[in-house]
Amino acid sequence: MSTPDIGKRAGDIMHSGAECVGEHESLRTAAQMMRDLSVGALPICGDDDRLKGIITDRDIVVKCCAEGRDLDGTTTGELAHGLVWVAADSDMEEALMKMEQHQIKRLPVIENHRIVGMISEADLAKELPDSKLAEFVHRVYAGA
Template sequence: MTTQGVGKSAGDVMHEGAQCIGEHESLRRASEMMRDLGVGALPICGDDDRLKGIITDRDIVIKCCAEGKDLEECTAGELAVGLVWVDAQTSVEEALLTMEQNQIKRLPVIDNGRLAGMISEADLAKELPDSKLAEFVHRVYARS
């Protein structure tokens, strides 16, 4: 990395104010929230207000709609698998590596055990030099 982004933490670059969908809420509700918030992913939180996973618009289409399931019957929690997150104090470099290793485009950020925000490609684009961003995009979108 160049000096841009160096020394910053995940908490410094995340988008604050991420809204959760409850694990028992329907995928219809999740899709409405995504539409209203203008986002393509939502963190899933449990009854204990703890992060349980993340759901994307693609998950809803592939794992519910394409399978002929009812959007009112399927819950966000049913799709909550493979939870990956970073602590707010994690360096931007470590957060980037976590995203690359897991081939994910959005990363929840936890502070004091609670969801504090999300890091997305748009957040990274503001912090990374073009060459580092291009390398990240190549690694995340590469298929093994």
């Protein structure tokens, strides 16, 4: 993908205030948080307040409900995946590259070892020219 020529950093384009779900919380709690926050993914943080992964609404459906697992007895930490993140001071090119390389649609943003926000497709849609956004979407969904 060619370099976006907009000079913005990950911290400039993210939506701030990403709420973590604890790694020992149940999947039901995670689902309720997603509902209340109107989001489809949550970062998972450990007792040390450090990022452990991310969980999506799809993870809960496919890896718990469809498998007949207990929403209250399964913790978010058991399904944690995707320990991919970007530093807040990284340029937008790095964020795009990580999202494309890992074929992910949401990317946690870290500053001083703590999560400070998330970059989503909607955030990119506000920043990228249509042609760059189309190229990004094609690359991320190519293997889906």
